[in-house]
Structures are given as structure tokens and as C-alpha cells.
Amino acid sequence: MTIAPTDRSYILLIEDDDDHAELTEFYLRDHLHGMQVTRLDDGGVAMQCLQAVRSGEQPRPWLIVLDLKLPKYDGHEILSYIKTDARLSRIPVVIFTTSNSSRDISLALDNHANSYITKPMEPDGYDAVIGRMIGYWKLNQHDLVLADTRADS
């Protein structure tokens, strides 16, 4: 099996709920062996991290998985910040949230979210949803050469 993202490539998971973060991380790692996942647990911290990415102090994430309901700054504010900044806007952002309200969906799409995925509420849902998410974004990212890791695990 081979590799992995380029050295500095990682997934940025912005999620305030510890349990949800654990679940998401578990399945992300399940589907992307070796992929680093950095989790931030509130909006304020997430903003600081993004500013660091913008200034080059922090490496660019390959993908951002963003919850909407967050303390301090919510997901929409963070999304808007990313997509209106020239240096950050090309980072794909997947909204991953419990909300399936049309208001949230349309607001997120208006702010140029790259995907909008509702958190699953069935035992096998997480596996399927995360698998599909990674599958999709893997194909769309040319700077990554990823081996199919499923056979190895």
C-alpha cells in the first residue's frame, strides 16, 4: 500500500461536540490511512487557525470539515471567512452538520460551501457518508496520489 498525502497535507475538522469529533475522526482515518486530522473544538480557535493558514504560519489543509453550530463563531461565519479570502477560498469545505434545515443549506451554498452533508442518524451511516465524502474529494484533488487503502485494512 502506499501513501498518503504530501507531508504537510491534513484534514481540518472543526467540531465542538467531542463525541461527534471522535466518530468523524474514526471514520476519516478508517478511509484515509495515514491522513492527519486536526480537530478544533470551537469557532474562535478555528478562526485563529485559519488566520495562521492564511499568513503561512500553518500549512494549508487538504480539506476542511466544518460543523455549523459552534461556540463563539458559527460554521457560517467561518465558511464566509474562508470563501471570501483569496488565499483560503480554494480549500474545499465540507459542511458536516446535524442540521438539515433549508435555511442552513441555502446559506451554506450561497457562501460557496463545496459540499453539504447531514450527519447520519443510523448505525452504519457514518461509515457510508464519510466513505463517499473521501471518495469524492480524492478524485477531485490532483495533488494527491492515494492508494486504495481499504484492501489493506
Next chain:
Amino acid sequence: MIGYFINHVRLKHRILLSGVLAGGLAVAIIAVAVLSFNRTAGDFFQFVEFSRQSHVDLLTTAKISEIQHQAGIYTYQGYRAAAEQVEVLHGELLSQIEQALHQNDPEISTIARVIKARLQNYFQAFQQVRVQRERREQLINVDFRNHANEAELLVTELIGLPSRENASEAELQRLLSTLLLVEKHAFRYFDSLDAEHIKIARASLEDARRGLKRLEAEAFDGDLYLEVDDKLDLYQKGFIEAIQRTRGYLYLVNVVMAADAYEILYQSRKLSGVLTDRMEQRVWSSLASIDAAKITLLLGAGLLLLLLIPLSYVIGQSITRPVSRLAETFRRLSLGDSDTKIPAYSAADELGELTVAARAFSDKNRETEQLLQRSRELGQALERSKVDLERSNDELEQFVYTVSHDLKSPLVTSMGFIGIIRSLAQQGRHEKAIGKLDKVVKSNERMGQLINDLLELSRVGRVDLDKKTIDLNKLLERFAHSQQERLSKRNFTLTIEPGLPVVQANESRLLQLFENILSNAIKYVVNTNGPRLKIGAVRADNQLLVFCEDNGPGIAPEYREKIFGLFYRLDNRQEGTGIGLAVAKKVMKFHGGDIWVESEPGKGATFWIRFPDTTGEGNLP
């Protein structure tokens, strides 16, 4: 008067009436003028007639003079033509006098009658004059001349006799010359009518007769002398008769006819004077009638004008007064003064109809305005209820959104972990799977807690609605007491300052509010040395505000609104669902008051609580 017009005569008819009055006035003035002119013209015609008559009378006077003149010529010269002229003139005069006699004027006809009578006398006298004159002519030219010639012939015969002595012959010669002298003077008299000639002729004749008598006595042939004497007798008689006749017609001419002529002239002048007087009278009466007509015209016009002015004023006023009143009314109506009083104008004319229209308009206006006002009010009420509805809709939506998110969250967790557990179990990693079960349990517990909190929130404003007068000093003293154990366990100081207000509130909700604030403080004011919460009251804007001041880390400005949101937590690591301050907000809203936070990061936070009616400071225990 005006009132009568307004109430009984239509505008149309009023205008018509004023027109008719003006026309009538004009016609009346014209009629008066025409009448006056007619009268003046009549006077003028009469004047012309009189003038013509007086001209006739002047002619009469001239004719009388002419008759006198012609009569004189005839009398002295004996021209027959003059006598005939007199007769012609007499005929003309008579016809003129006949005309004058037929005048209606009694004075004129009286004068004319006198003139006529005088004229008759005059003409009769003239006829006598003609007779006398003819006779005298006969006497002088035929009889007197024949007698004279015969006497002279006899004397001449005597002179021729041979037996005569020289003396007697001389006597006879003297007698003849005396006879010739008599004849000469007689004819001179008849020619000149000079009485001297008559004396000379008479004296000479006497002288001749005396000579003859002497001769007769001396002579032998007496018969011849007697014959001469007879002839001289006849001669003398004829001469005397001629003189008498001459004197008679001269008397007629100079006395009778002259008197008549004078009388006629006098009467004629009198007539002329009368006519002149009449003419003058006519002129003056014409002038007077013109003056009278003038005065009548002026007075009539003035009177009619005087009559018309108040009438036209009345008519004008009857039109303009209500019109201007209506105009004012409409003006005020147009300015939107719907309280404008429509003048009470009950007349049956066009203006009355207009007033009725104005009243209807005004009523409709007022009605419309009332309707508009109603609809405005309804609109405002609708807008208010719409806003209220929208707000509560928004709130509800926000609530549903938040609730669905926060309720789904533990469901997602437990389902996710069940999935993991299942796959771990399938892999045979049972211990690890059992370890994950704890996550499922906890998330389910959390779900239960959320549901309880929601129920609690939904109770605010729905159950325990009764309010009563609460002295916050007493309530909070009790509260502090009840929290004693919890506070001392965490070394947290709660201070209740005196001077808290007495409020109308639901006691259990108030306790819940303060408990939530206290729990919040206890939760966040952990790192500080000597964490504390001070509850007191200050007077601001004539109102007592309750404050709850802690000495925690404070709240950044951007979160001061958010913290009152449902399930909003500034720190996820802290226990709790984030419902406490949402409940506090709802409690205060339910009481008609409010709660908000003021804070400076690092210097603690102060929650301000405002009650709608703080009746004053409560009593300290």
C-alpha cells in the same frame, strides 16, 4: 327681503328678474322720453300754426293800409282803377277775417268780428263816397260848366248889342271877366280842394250879380238881363251843390272811413298782439313742457334707479352671499377640515341644491375619513399583529431549529457509536466495543436532560402564571439560605445587598431566574480567587434596577446577545445544556421586563434585571 329671495326664488329666475327689471326700466325711460317728445312736437306744431296765422294777420294789416291808400287815391285823384282795387282788397280781407272768425280762440274771434263790422262800415262809406264823387263829377263837368258857358254867352251877346252906351259896354266887359274869374276859381277848388278858391269864387259871383243888377236897372232891354240873371242863379246853385257834395264825400273819407280804417288798424294790431301773445305763450308752454319732460325723465330715471339699486343689491346679495359662504365651506372642506359646518341654507334654489350637495359631500368626506381612519387603525393593528406574528414565528423557527439540532446531536452520537460498536464486535474486539457503550449511554442521558430543559422552558409563561407582590429582599435572603451548601462546597460568596425592590412576579420563576444566574456564575467564575456574586439594586431613570455582579472572566461584546440564546454555550467543556440564560430571558419577558448583560473581559460580568413596575424599596428584615 334677501331671505325671501333666497328661500322662494330660483337663481335662474332671480337673474331673469333682474334682467326684466333692467329692461323694464329702459322701456319706461324710453316711453317717458317719447311722450315728452310728442308733447313738445305738438307744442311746436301749434307754434308753427300760430306763426302762420300771425303772418296772415300781418297781411291783413298791410291790406287795410293798402285799402286806405287806394281809397285816398280814388278820393283825391278820382282814379276808377283805385276804386276797383279797393273792392278787390275788400273781398280778400273779408275772406281772411272769415278765417279768423272761425278760430276757436274767443278773443281772436271777437276782434275779428269787430274788424268785420268796421270793414262793412268802411266799405259802405266808400260806396257812398263813390256815389257822391260820381255826382260831383257830373255837377262840375256837365251842369256847372254848361250854366257857366250859357251865362258867358249871354253876356257876350249883350256886349254885341248896338244901342249901348260906352259905359255899359265897359260894365258888361267887367261882368264877363268876373264870371270867367268865378269859373277859374271854382275849377281850381275842385282840383285842389282849397277853400280859398271857394271864397274868391263866391265873392266874384256876388260881385257879378251886383254888376248885373246895376246894368239891368240902367238898361232899356231888360229881358236879356233877366235871362242872364236866371243863368247866374243856376250857375250859383250848381256850384254850391258841387261844393256840398265835395264836402260830403270828404267828410265820409276823412271822418267816417278814416275812423273805420283806424279802428280796423287798431283791431288788427290788437289781433296781432294777441297772436303774438299766444305765440309767446305757446313758446313758453313748449319750453315749460320740455322742462317738465326733462324733470319727469330725470325723476323717473332716478326713481327707477333708486328702486333698482336696492333690488339689484338684494338679488346680488341673495346670490353672492350663499355662494361665497359655500365657496368658503368648500375651501375648508378641500383643506380636509371635515368638521366644517355646512351653512344652514334650506332654500329651494340652485344654491340650496349645491348646499345639499356640499352637505352630502362633507358627510361622505367625514364617512370616508372615518373609514380611512378605521382602516388605518386596522392596518396598524394588522401590521402590529403581523410583526408580532412574524417575531413569534421567527422565535418559533429559531426554537425548532435549535431544538432539532440539539436533540439530533446526541442521537447522531449514539447511532454513530452503535455503528462503531457493531463493527468492533464483528471484528471480535468486544472489550473495546463495550467501552464505547458508555458513549451511547451518556448521549442518551444528555438527550433526556435536553428534553427536561425544554419542558422547563416551555413551562415559563405557560404554568405558574399567578403573580403576587414579592419583596425581593426577603426572597433572595431565602434563596441565599437554600444555596448555602452548594456555595460553601465551591467556596463561592453570594452577597445580597439591601434596598431591593418589591415587585409583582411569579415567585417560583423568579427563584429559577436567580438560580440560573448563580449557576452560570458558579460555572464560569472558577479560576478566580474568591469567586463571588453580588446582588443589589440601583436607581436609574426613576426606576430600581437589580444587578447581579460577578468577578469572573467577563463576556466578550459579541457574545452578550448570543448567551441568551437557547442551548448556546460559550464553553462546551462546561456541563449544562445552555438553557439557563434562555430561561432567564423568557422569565423576564414574561414579567414584562428584561435582562441583559454588561461586561468587560477580565473584569467580570453584570446581569441587569429590570422589572416593569418596581413599587419601591422593600423592607429589610
